[in-house]
Amino acid sequence: MTSLGRTLRKLLRRRRLHAEMEAELAHHRELSRENGNPIGLGNVTAAKESTLDLWRFTLLENAWRDIRHAFRSLRRRPAYTITAVGSLALGIGVCTAMFTVLNAVALRPLPYANPQQLVWVTQVLKANNTDEITFTPDFLDWRAGNRTFQSMAAYNENTRSLTGIAEPIEVHTVKASAALLPLLGISPLLGRNLPQNADFAGHEHVALLSHAIWRSRFGADRSIVGKPILLDGEQYIVTGVLPGRFLFPGVEQVDIVTGLGKNEAGELARDGKVFTAVRNVIGRLQPGITNEQARQDLMVIQAHLPLPPWMPTITIKVLSLRDHLFGNAKITGVVLVAGSLLFLLIASSNVGSLSLVRLMQRDRELAIRRVLGAARARVISQLLIESSLLAVFAAALGLFLAMGIRSLLIAFGPYRLSIYGNLPIDMRVVAFASVLLVLTILVFGMLPALRMSDFHLGEAIAAGQTSIAGKRHNLRLLSIVGAAEIAIVIALSSSAALMLESFWNMRYKELGFESQHAIAATINLGSSRYDDKNREFAFINQLLERAAAIPGVEAVTPTVASEIPPGEGHNTNNARIEGRPLPTNSRLKAIHQAQEVSGAYFKILRIPLLEGRLLRDSDTANNLPVVVVNSQFAKRYFPGESALGHRLQTGERENAWYTIVGVVGDVKTSGLAAPPQPVVYTPYEQSDGGRLRDLGVIIRSALPVGSIAPEFRKIVHDLDPEQPVAGIATIDQRLNASVSRPRFTADILFVFSCFGVLLAIIGVYGVVTCRARAQMREIAVRQALGAQRTAIISNILGQAIRLVVPGLLAGIALAFLGNRLISGLLFEVKPGDPAALVVVCAGIVLAALAASFLPALRASRLDPLVSLRQD
Amino acid sequence: MGKSQNLLQGTLDLLILHALQHETMHGYAIAQTIHLLSDEVLTVEEGSLYPALSRLELDACISSSWGLSENNRRAKYYKITARGKKILAGQQESWKRLSAAVQQVLAR
Numbered sequence: 013m014t015s016l017g018r019t020l021r022k023l024l025r026r027r028r029l030h031a032e033m034e035a036e037l038a039h040h041r042e043l044s045r046e047n048g049n050p051i052g053l054g055n056v057t058a059a060k061e062s063t064l065d066l067w068r069f070t071l072l073e074n075a076w077r078d079i080r081h082a083f084r085s086l087r088r089r090p091a092y093t094i095t096a097v098g099s100l101a102l103g104i105g106v107c108t109a110m111f112t113v114l115n116a117v118a119l120r121p122l123p124y125a126n127p128q129q130l131v132w133v134t135q136v137l138k139a140n141n142t143d144e145i146t147f148t149p150d151f152l153d154w155r156a157g158n159r160t161f162q163s164m165a166a167y168n169e170n171t172r173s174l175t176g177i178a179e180p181i182e183v184h185t186v187k188a189s190a191a192l193l194p195l196l197g198i199s200p201l202l203g204r205n206l207p208q209n210a211d212f213a214g215h216e217h218v219a220l221l222s223h224a225i226w227r228s229r230f231g232a233d234r235s236i237v238g239k240p241i242l243l244d245g246e247q248y249i250v251t252g253v254l255p256g257r258f259l260f261p262g263v264e265q266v267d268i269v270t271g272l273g274k275n276e277a278g279e280l281a282r283d284g285k286v287f288t289a290v291r292n293v294i295g296r297l298q299p300g301i302t303n304e305q306a307r308q309d310l311m312v313i314q315a316h317l318p319l320p321p322w323m324p325t326i327t328i329k330v331l332s333l334r335d336h337l338f339g340n341a342k343i344t345g346v347v348l349v350a351g352s353l354l355f356l357l358i359a360s361s362n363v364g365s366l367s368l369v370r371l372m373q374r375d376r377e378l379a380i381r382r383v384l385g386a387a388r389a390r391v392i393s394q395l396l397i398e399s400s401l402l403a404v405f406a407a408a409l410g411l412f413l414a415m416g417i418r419s420l421l422i423a424f425g426p427y428r429l430s431i432y433g434n435l436p437i438d439m440r441v442v443a444f445a446s447v448l449l450v451l452t453i454l455v456f457g458m459l460p461a462l463r464m465s466d467f468h469l470g471e472a473i474a475a476g477q478t479s480i481a482g483k484r485h486n487l488r489l490l491s492i493v494g495a496a497e498i499a500i501v502i503a504l505s506s507s508a509a510l511m512l513e514s515f516w517n518m519r520y521k522e523l524g525f526e527s528q529h530a531i532a533a534t535i536n537l538g539s540s541r542y543d544d545k546n547r548e549f550a551f552i553n554q555l556l557e558r559a560a561a562i563p564g565v566e567a568v569t570p571t572v573a574s575e576i577p578p579g580e581g582h583n584t585n586n587a588r589i590e591g592r593p594l595p596t597n598s599r600l601k602a603i604h605q606a607q608e609v610s611g612a613y614f615k616i617l618r619i620p621l622l623e624g625r626l627l628r629d630s631d632t633a634n635n636l637p638v639v640v641v642n643s644q645f646a647k648r649y650f651p652g653e654s655a656l657g658h659r660l661q662t663g664e665r666e667n668a669w670y671t672i673v674g675v676v677g678d679v680k681t682s683g684l685a686a687p688p689q690p691v692v693y694t695p696y697e698q699s700d701g702g703r704l705r706d707l708g709v710i711i712r713s714a715l716p717v718g719s720i721a722p723e724f725r726k727i728v729h730d731l732d733p734e735q736p737v738a739g740i741a742t743i744d745q746r747l748n749a750s751v752s753r754p755r756f757t758a759d760i761l762f763v764f765s766c767f768g769v770l771l772a773i774i775g776v777y778g779v780v781t782c783r784a785r786a787q788m789r790e791i792a793v794r795q796a797l798g799a800q801r802t803a804i805i806s807n808i809l810g811q812a813i814r815l816v817v818p819g820l821l822a823g824i825a826l827a828f829l830g831n832r833l834i835s836g837l838l839f840e841v842k843p844g845d846p847a848a849l850v851v852v853c854a855g856i857v858l859a860a861l862a863a864s865f866l867p868a869l870r871a872s873r874l875d876p877l878v879s880l881r882q883d
Numbered sequence: 884m885g886k887s888q889n890l891l892q893g894t895l896d897l898l899i900l901h902a903l904q905h906e907t908m909h910g911y912a913i914a915q916t917i918h919l920l921s922d923e924v925l926t927v928e929e930g931s932l933y934p935a936l937s938r939l940e941l942d943a944c945i946s947s948s949w950g951l952s953e954n955n956r957r958a959k960y961y962k963i964t965a966r967g968k969k970i971l972a973g974q975q976e977s978w979k980r981l982s983a984a985v986q987q988v989l990a991r
Contacts, residue, residue, distance in 0.1 A: 036959045040929050043911040
């Protein structure tokens, strides 16, 4: 090592050495001359050259020569090189990309000061159902009385309209404690943080702008601080602008932060007059305090606080902020990285066996080089250099691939956490990729090189052995690797098949309606202008009338935005059915989802009418109140009789009786994964209009959404220039978005298993080729003794089957195990669904046999004379 | 490097190491010393001397540094290392045996 160091140092100093030598020789000659000395007068140039020769170094020279040699030899075999580089690059790329996810969700520190002290706190309220939400007075008492937190802050997210700028838009805002940003360790880029008194009602009209909205909507105007902006028609004074690197600790990017504005005295009175809740509480623990200590501390305070009237049981949950944000994503990340490492292992062992095949094809070349005097170390180092060269190419390509996969993950990833950011590639990712590179070289580079070392090539050639790598135990190892690959691939593919089937069922099976040609727009009538019911209905009716007049529009209906299929969170109503006793038990009440629509709704979505009639445009506030129910409602509450003609009292209007005039088909409106619920459809004009403030408009048109949207926005703008449109999308787009997570998992698994199948095929090919090669002499002898070509092919295919069948059996076992793991993610698909498994197994077995056919054919075509004469 | 040189080189190395045994000196002085100590029988050409010095240095038998010569010129001074001394001792031993053997052969 020291001599290598010295060598390298001298190599670097070579130019200077040259000058020094000139000086030294000059000195020598000078002295000779002065002394009149006979010494000297040799061949000066030769002296210099031969001295400099010593400064050249066999090791590095050889390495360079080997690299060039390796280049040439890789270029001579493009098929091998492309396959090897391709599979390694795939492995490294997938691993690195998956690692960026894990890195972002589990390893990178959250972008706040001392993030390990940050926790997310919530009350867990258990009554009929479980809610994670915190009562404001309780939060205030925690904040005042705790001994384990440095600071606590609360915030609620909501969507508001930002108006008074060029074009009104919907913005994502939070109402937050003034303490929130200091707690996170963030200070504004411009201006000041929210003032302390913004926590109190009446003082909350202050706003912090996000860097993004400041730049996009306010032209990065530095004088914005102190000026007013309009949110839902109310004035807020801008106190500051947040820094661009700030990421809000939540799911969505936050555009504007305003004051929390709670009536603290009223809340703390707990007299029921003011009683609100906060959705998020973030705290910074005192140094050295654990989550559990903090929870105990808060529970002590909670024990002294009164319960609300419906008497839920209250417990408290304290999660580290990272776990709150990334809980599931972390597990997913670990699983993905582990899976992709396995994948890389397959890829490297594949390439290992491929290069072994190559080694066998080159054994003569290597043996001859050995006989001609190349040191064994040189031959091995040459092989290693070839492998390293491959691996370096693969790693470079893999990194590009990783960048590509990473942008796909960002674009299509269902985790829209703002903090997930853009999956940064930092030192950790680079280090990970480097470790992968080294591991790859070790796994696939050392394998063939080590095998070389147990052979004495010169002797091998003398003894007439055709193979230098054909030891039996090596072949057995190879076969085990091949079988293991098949097993893993079968397990992976069958999981992927199930996930795809599940996704398919969820997305397309039994929707109950047709989603084609339906476009949904949402408008949040949040402004106080629409507190007047007449104004609200006037707006809706004008909007419907003008939207119906857009060329190419066939029909238009209003609805409640959150009820547009596939539906989100649902309010449920209780209905009282005429002639039946008032139910006391909640189970007996006619619980249903309420929708406010027009008759066109059913036509647009092609929802079938089963009985009676649909809603009509004449069902207005002045006419007889009527409803249409779905078949679930009819079956559940009117078993064995017709629901038609019965009358209901629903939560919509006190004391009004609505007559059931029709029964329609069931529609999935509680998310695609949930079965249809009982639904009551009320004519929108007979409702009180409260829920229609969250207005949805569904349009039927064969035109693409891109040509309808501008027209629609223009109409809304004409009717109310201050009113933004929240969103316009086809129903299909909404359906796709709602299944984006299962779809993402299915897609990733599917892509993984496609790659896996590809690798397994390469693997089987490599193994079978290796075996065929090792048996060349045997085959030649058998051929010479009269064996038919078909016999030889079937012999080699037989060997392939002996490799595939154990892999298949192990794979089926593994698949059952793996499928049980994902059963929780499946929808209307049974784990261990034989159909999927059979298809997968058959496909893989066929592919494996096809991959073995090539080497078998090649072996059968060998001329026995040639292969025997080789010895 | 031809084969005939090998023998010579080995001997030259021995002579250089011997010359440096007690004193640090520059290349010319080494050549002079060998010349004088051999009663002016052996003459070391620069073409052999400097490659030999470089090789010995690479082999860590000697080390070198630049300094001022007796007549105030920059010169490279060579100094024997511990490893050099060890090798010198070994070579002296084998040289003695070799020359004794050669003499014995010639005496018969």
